[in-house]
Amino acid sequence: MGFELPRIKVLNTLGRRLEDFEPFKPGLVRMYVCGPTVYDYTHLGHARTYVAFDAIKRYLRLRGYNVIHVQNITDIDDKIINRAREEGVDWREIVERYTRDYMEMLEKLKINVDLHPRVTHHIKEIIEFIQVLIEKGHAYVSPSGSVYFDVTTYPEYGELSGHKSPEAWRQEEEHLREKKHPFDFALWKACKPGEPCWDSPWGKGRPGWHIECSVMSSKYLGDQFEIHGGGQDLIFPHHENERAQSEARFGKRPWVKYWLHTGYLTVRGEKMSKSLGNIIPVKEALSKWGPETLRLWLLSAHYRTPLDFNEESLEQYKRQLKRIRSTIELTGRLLRETEPSYHLDDKEVALVQRVLGYWHEFHKAMSNDFNTAKALAAINKLVSFVNSELSSKPIYTALTLAYRAFREFNEVFAIADDIITGVAPAEVQLVDRLVDLIVEVRAKLRKRKDYELADWIRAELGQLGIRLLDYGEKTVWRKES
Ligand SMILES: Nc1ncnc2c1ncn2[C@@H]1O[C@H](COP(=O)(O)OP(=O)(O)OP(=O)(O)O)[C@@H](O)[C@H]1O
Numbered sequence: 019m020g021f022e023l024p025r026i027k028v029l030n031t032l033g034r035r036l037e038d039f040e041p042f043k044p045g046l047v048r049m050y051v052c053g054p055t056v057y058d059y060t061h062l063g064h065a066r067t068y069v070a071f072d073a074i075k076r077y078l079r080l081r082g083y084n085v086i087h088v089q090n091i092t093d094i095d096d097k098i099i100n101r102a103r104e105e106g107v108d109w110r111e112i113v114e115r116y117t118r119d120y121m122e123m124l125e126k127l128k129i130n131v132d133l134h135p136r137v138t139h140h141i142k143e144i145i146e147f148i149q150v151l152i153e154k155g156h157a158y159v160s161p162s163g164s165v166y167f168d169v170t171t172y173p174e175y176g177e178l179s180g181h182k183s184p185e186a187w188r189q190e191e192e193h194l195r196e197k198k199h200p201f202d203f204a205l206w207k208a209c210k211p212g213e214p215c216w217d218s219p220w221g222k223g224r225p226g227w228h229i230e231c232s233v234m235s236s237k238y239l240g241d242q243f244e245i246h247g248g249g250q251d252l253i254f255p256h257h258e259n260e261r262a263q264s265e266a267r268f269g270k271r272p273w274v275k276y277w278l279h280t281g282y283l284t285v286r287g288e289k290m291s292k293s294l295g296n297i298i299p300v301k302e303a304l305s306k307w308g309p310e311t312l313r314l315w316l317l318s319a320h321y322r323t324p325l326d327f328n329e330e331s332l333e334q335y336k337r338q339l340k341r342i343r344s345t346i347e348l349t350g351r352l353l354r355e356t357e358p359s360y361h362l363d364d365k366e367v368a369l370v371q372r373v374l375g376y377w378h379e380f381h382k383a384m385s386n387d388f389n390t391a392k393a394l395a396a397i398n399k400l401v402s403f404v405n406s407e408l409s410s411k412p413i414y415t416a417l418t419l420a421y422r423a424f425r426e427f428n429e430v431f432a433i434a435d436d437i438i439t440g441v442a443p444a445e446v447q448l449v450d451r452l453v454d455l456i457v458e459v460r461a462k463l464r465k466r467k468d469y470e471l472a473d474w475i476r477a478e479l480g481q482l483g484i485r486l487l488d489y490g491e492k493t494v495w496r497k498e499s
């Protein structure tokens with residue numbers, strides 16, 4: 019009994035088609051995600067995007083791919099400089115403070131990024147990249163010493179965002195006077211008084227925003243790679259510009275095979291963003307709901323769809339988390355208590371098939387553009403099935419498969435690592451052993467036919483939220499959610 023794992027398909031922003039997922043090199047997936055500009059606390063909107071790509075990476079690893087995940091840190095930008103001015107501190111202090119917050123948030127949310135390149139560590143490579151663009155005729159130096167990308171030299175411009183008319187490409191309007199076209203964008207910005215800057219062949223200056231991602235992704239992932247991601251606000255102009263400069267420089271197409279963009283995390287329908295003043299810092303949310311509830315909630319919607327923040331919804335996922343976790347725990351316990359049996363009657367076979375069905379549904383959802391919403395729905399069906407049918411009729415084979423399904427679900431959602439690995443905190447382990455002991459004492463009492471005391475123990479444990487399930491002489495216990 020089993021099922022064939024479905025082929026992975028992804029919705030590519032470039033072309034807006036569902037495509038078969040095929041890396042350039044078999045087995046290797048290189049993924050670059052646009053990280054934060056570190057000038058303020060990490061908010062839930064950022065977390066939405068980072069958790070979404072973490073789940074995508076985790077699922078690809080579950081399917082056997084070797085995934086390299088690079089997520090940059092933008093540590094020089096107008097926003098950082100302005101923030102430092104407002105506070106009257108050095109810009110590096112701003113960078114350090116918010117980088118620390120970002121790294122702590124990643125760790126708490128169980129997001130393990132392989133490389134965190136910073137812009138200011140790559141100035142030399144950025145200058146080299148721009149020089150090649152100038153040599154190839156794709157960029158020009160303005161009288162001020164800024165360098166711009168000449169968009170007219172890249173005929174595919176607009177394909178990624180779907181913005182067809184040059185009118186829609188207008189950007190960086192404050193530099194209109196020194197640009198050849200209103201839609202050209204800065205690769206290098208000439209230094210203004212009082213700003214941090216670096217020496218370059220065009221005078222002192224600093225990198226523009228878009229160039230950093232082209233440079234750092236190609237340095238660590240090569241001049242073609244599989245996945246480029248970020249929030250949907252980055253499609254235009256950031257990713258359109260990244261694509262233009264990279265394909266212009268490397269002369270290879272496609273630079274990126276699959277462009278993936280997350281939908282917004284919203285508050286009452288509005289994007290959560292610093293400029294709108296409606297942000298909830300991750301730090302605050304973590305102390306209120308904890309990392310597991312946050313992950314479950316963030317992954318409860320497909321990454322491309324919007325997800326609206328509200329407290330009730332988080333409370334609901336907190337309860338759902340408890341139910342899923344206690345069911346995984348119960349499955350593990352039932353598995354340990356159930357004798358293996360290799361002969362199954364038709365009814366038992368049907369139960370095993372139900373488990374396989376939900377497990378398959380999980381993979382079908384994840385394989386279809388990483389649909390964590392449907393994957394979670396499949397797991398919730400398995401949870402109900404374990405609680406209703408399997409816990410009253412434990413079948414070793416079905417339990418083994420259910421546990422494997424939960425384990426694979428957890429590899430993506432990471433909400434029950436402590437249960438799955440069996441490394442519960444020492445106090446939890448002690449409580450579990452004490453309950454085992456009480457249950458054993460009750461079994462002895464029942465053998466002696468002291469039902470009064472045995473029932474009293476059952477009732478008292480019930481008061482503490484521990485339910486006992488008797489199967490003949492055997493008893494299994496579970497924590498109620
Ligand atoms: N509300 C949101 N929902 C989903 N993703 C978001 C949201 N806000 C930011 N992101 C994503 O987080 C990543 C880091 O964003 P960045 O640091 O550029 O944010 P920002 O634009 O400075 O934030 P803000 O919009 O609050 O000013 C990007 O991939 C961005 O698309």
Ligand SMILES: [Zn+2]
Nearest residue numbers: 052053231256
């Ligand atoms: Zn970027």
